[in-house]
Amino acid sequence: xxxxxxxxxxYFEIFGIPASYNLDVSHLTEAYLQKQGxxxxxxxxxxxxxxxxxxxxxxxxxxxNPLKRAEYLLNLDGSDISATSSDDTAAxxxxxxxxxxxxxxxxxxxxxxxxxRRRTSDLIDSLGKHEKNPEEFRKIFCELxxxxxxxxxxxxxxxxxxx
Amino acid sequence: MAMTAVGIDLGTTMSVVSHMEDNVPKxxxxxxxxxxxxxxxxxQGTPVVGRQAIYMVDADNTVFSVKRSxxxxxxxxxxxxxxxxxxxxxxxxxxxxxxxxxxxxxxxITVPAHFSDLQRVATQQAAAIANxxxxxxxxxxxxxxxxxxLHERTNGVFAVYDFGGGTFDFSVLRLADGVFQVxxxxxxxxLGGDDVDNEILNHNxxxxxxxxxxxxxxxxxxxxxxxxxxxxxLEDNAEVTRGCCLKRGELELRLxxxxxxxxxxxxxxxxxxxxxxxxxxxxxSAKNLDGLVLVGGMTKLNLIQESLAAHFGTKIFHDxxxxxxxxxxxAIYANSLLTRRSNTDRNSKNFAAAPLxxxxxxxxxxxxxxxxxxxxxxxxxxxxxIMERREYTTYQNNQTGMEFxxxxxxxxxxDECRSxxxxxxxxxxxMPAGMARVIVEFSVNVDGLLGVKAWEKSADVTQFxxxxxxxxxxxxxxxxxxxxxxxxxxxxxxAASNIDIKVESERMMKFWETIVDKIPEEAKNIAKARMGxxxxxxxxxxxxxxxxxxxxxxxxxxxxxxxxxxxRLSGENVKNIMAR
Ligand SMILES: Nc1ncnc2c1ncn2[C@@H]1O[C@H](COP(=O)(O)OP(=O)(O)OP(=O)(O)O)[C@@H](O)[C@H]1O
Ligand SMILES: [Mg+2]
Numbered sequence: 001x002x003x004x005x006x007x008x009x010x011y012f013e014i015f016g017i018p019a020s021y022n023l024d025v026s027h028l029t030e031a032y033l034q035k036q037g038x039x040x041x042x043x044x045x046x047x048x049x050x051x052x053x054x055x056x057x058x059x060x061x062x063x064x065n066p067l068k069r070a071e072y073l074l075n076l077d078g079s080d081i082s083a084t085s086s087d088d089t090a091a092x093x094x095x096x097x098x099x100x101x102x103x104x105x106x107x108x109x110x111x112x113x114x115x116x117r118r119r120t121s122d123l124i125d126s127l128g129k130h131e132k133n134p135e136e137f138r139k140i141f142c143e144l145x146x147x148x149x150x151x152x153x154x155x156x157x158x159x160x161x162x163x
Numbered sequence: 164m165a166m167t168a169v170g171i172d173l174g175t176t177m178s179v180v181s182h183m184e185d186n187v188p189k190x191x192x193x194x195x196x197x198x199x200x201x202x203x204x205x206x207q208g209t210p211v212v213g214r215q216a217i218y219m220v221d222a223d224n225t226v227f228s229v230k231r232s233x234x235x236x237x238x239x240x241x242x243x244x245x246x247x248x249x250x251x252x253x254x255x256x257x258x259x260x261x262x263x264x265x266x267x268x269x270x271x272i273t274v275p276a277h278f279s280d281l282q283r284v285a286t287q288q289a290a291a292i293a294n295x296x297x298x299x300x301x302x303x304x305x306x307x308x309x310x311x312x313l314h315e316r317t318n319g320v321f322a323v324y325d326f327g328g329g330t331f332d333f334s335v336l337r338l339a340d341g342v343f344q345v346x347x348x349x350x351x352x353x354l355g356g357d358d359v360d361n362e363i364l365n366h367n368x369x370x371x372x373x374x375x376x377x378x379x380x381x382x383x384x385x386x387x388x389x390x391x392x393x394x395x396x397l398e399d400n401a402e403v404t405r406g407c408c409l410k411r412g413e414l415e416l417r418l419x420x421x422x423x424x425x426x427x428x429x430x431x432x433x434x435x436x437x438x439x440x441x442x443x444x445x446x447x448s449a450k451n452l453d454g455l456v457l458v459g460g461m462t463k464l465n466l467i468q469e470s471l472a473a474h475f476g477t478k479i480f481h482d483x484x485x486x487x488x489x490x491x492x493x494a495i496y497a498n499s500l501l502t503r504r505s506n507t508d509r510n511s512k513n514f515a516a517a518p519l520x521x522x523x524x525x526x527x528x529x530x531x532x533x534x535x536x537x538x539x540x541x542x543x544x545x546x547x548x549i550m551e552r553r554e555y556t557t558y559q560n561n562q563t564g565m566e567f568x569x570x571x572x573x574x575x576x577x578d579e580c581r582s583x584x585x586x587x588x589x590x591x592x593x594m595p596a597g598m599a600r601v602i603v604e605f606s607v608n609v610d611g612l613l614g615v616k617a618w619e620k621s622a623d624v625t626q627f628x629x630x631x632x633x634x635x636x637x638x639x640x641x642x643x644x645x646x647x648x649x650x651x652x653x654x655x656x657x658a659a660s661n662i663d664i665k666v667e668s669e670r671m672m673k674f675w676e677t678i679v680d681k682i683p684e685e686a687k688n689i690a691k692a693r694m695g696x697x698x699x700x701x702x703x704x705x706x707x708x709x710x711x712x713x714x715x716x717x718x719x720x721x722x723x724x725x726x727x728x729x730x731r732l733s734g735e736n737v738k739n740i741m742a743r
Contacts, residue, residue, distance in 0.1 A: 037342065054549050124710075
């Protein structure tokens with residue numbers, strides 16, 4: 001998800017950190033808070049400041065989230081990840097949905113979500129291990145993306161109380 | 164004159180007001196108490212707000228918990244929820260004018276973190292009608308965290324558990340050297356002490372072999388007030404009982420620790436589900452929290468504190484007052500905004516010392532897709548301010564318009580999310596399907612309010628919309644109310660305060676005369692003497708002295724007012740009033 005406004009620096013450069021999937025999150029946050037401390041509307045105001053602050057938030061949000069960070073890196077590399085894998089993703093989500101629909105009790109559903117969440121964190125870890133292997137990195141990314149999309153769309157949406 | 168920083172916690176059941184004095188947040192006194200019940204009675208010419216409104220025991224003309232209706236089309240005696248809230252805010256302004264001698268012109272107002280865009284807009288409108296410029300809308304748990312963080316002078320990751328009268332919020336924050344960074348927030352706008360009171364009442368009706376629907380709406384309101392009193396009195400007793408008057412006769416309401424525990428189990432379970440999910444969204448596990456901060460009147464219940472300790476297994480902080488923390492945090496942040504506004508030198512000491520708040524979007528924002536699904540454009544828990552764009556295209560040849568339906572919520576189906584607004588982008592130049600490039604830009608500002616822009620790239624048709632409530636007040640109504648409000652600025656101002664003092668004192672005297680015989684002997688003698696004094700001072704037109712005596716009387720009666728209201732609610736007086 002590339003930011004739509006033209007700009008010279010990529011998100012990693014904004015925070016002065018190396019463009020790598022394996023980043024030091026506390027380092028990122030420190031840099032983010034420091035920058036935000038200078039460009040947040042509450043400390044300066046002004047329209048351009050506000051845009052600046054919004055850009056920092058988008059950049060930080062992208063790099064903080066492992067899935068978005070991986071996607072951003074793939075985009076930076078020029079890999080076309082949206083077109084090639086989307087049909088596959090839809091099919092995989094469909095599969096998960098079928099499985100979900102077959103589960104009857106709340107407990108079963110919760111267990112299934114638990115499994116998927118564990119799978120998610122395994123995938124996030126293995127992305128880190130395969131950063132140097134573009135083919136594998138992409139494959140893991142695609143699986144992570146559909147599991148994540150499923151969890152967000154179906155499981156969380158079903159949780160109730162989230163108006 | 165330097166503006167005084169004011170924070171207003173406009174609560175479902177109680178409102179609290181704080182202002183900064185020598186860099187310390189002070190709590191405004193109402194009837195000798197720190198809270199103003201958010202209750203308005205409309206039986207008189209002017210709205211009666213607060214404890215007096217409850218004392219009138221006049222459910223037919225009284226609005227309770229109006230906050231729950233913010234952003235909806237509900238009407239109360241012809242007034243919208245926005246206008247009723249404005250009446251509460253006007254009363255607050257009035258009390259500040261009387262007690263502190265200045266005018267509230269600007270304030271930070273708090274809202275539940277889980278308030279939707281419509282509810283936020285409605286809150287801003289209420290302030291505008293009451294002639295208050297909103298410096299910032301901030302989320303209640305965040306405000307509490309500010310009060311807590313500055314009190315403790317600590318860094319770390321904390322969670323705020325806010326169980327109030329109408330809403331439940333749970334927020335996870337990082338505190339780092341004066342920066343308050345919200346990591347994630349979750350909640351339920353219909354989970355609060357009000358619902359617990361309702362269950363207590365229903366439990367008693369069932370126990371008496373009655374259907375839960377035997378009571379009319381207004382009877383039920385009074386019954387819930389009695390249930391509320393029982394709940395609040397339970398802490399020192401194993402069991403409490405009070406009468407409650409139904410049209411068909413008296414029903415004794417009973418509450419024991421066991422019953423309450425039973426009722427609370429379900430509510431607590433819901434708060435835990437939300438808390439756990441929010442911690443997950445923040446990427447924090449409960450055992451890594453540096454502490455849990457309790458906010459909201461419901462957290463005063465011992466049984467809640469015990470279950471929380473068991474569920475989270477982390478340090479629980481009690482040292483801030485759960486009812487006052489939100490308003491204090493709001494005042495502190497108002498002060499920080501005003502300091503920076505009047506002090507543009509970024510290197511100055513004051514500038515750097517003021518806290519900075521980075522909050523998040525509580526509920527995802529998106530547009531309805533062709534099949535009735537939702538395309539989420541800004542995801543919940545994104546830090547604000549934020550801006551995101553999406554590109555859409557036409558699906559028919561020569562299509563010249565495109566309709567957008569803006570929705571908010573986490574459900575995958577548009578119909579199950581909250582509908583914010585609809586708008587159409589017209590004047591798209593005719594071209595084959597799929598060729599047009601329509602950009603939709605969502606931005607959420609620091610108040611958490613959404614603005615949407617849309618344009619077609621080749622034609623440069625720009626449409627800018629700010630979401631306005633699709634229900635509630637119409638644009639025309641709002642405009643005329645703002646006009647009236649502007650015209651009233653001078654009437655509201657200090658110049659008129661002598662008349663205010665006279666009118667208000669006389670009204671209070673009437674009220675006190677009806678209750679003075681119900682207070683203990685010693686206090687009664689003092690009160691009667693002071694009331695005589697007040698009468699003389701008013702006659703002599705010594706208004707400043709009159710205010711001092713009036714404030715003292717408020718304190719005297721304040722000590723007994725809650726008890727008087729309680730016994731009146733469950734006593735025989737009620738019957739007469741309800742039979743009327
Ligand atoms: N001592 C007490 N014991 C039990 N419950 C209490 C006590 N004091 C207050 N409450 C309950 O707390 C609730 C009010 O809490 P609070 O004042 O924090 O809510 P609010 O700010 O009005 O609502 P909200 O924040 O949801 O808009 C009421 O349901 C009230 O009965
Ligand atoms: Mg509250």
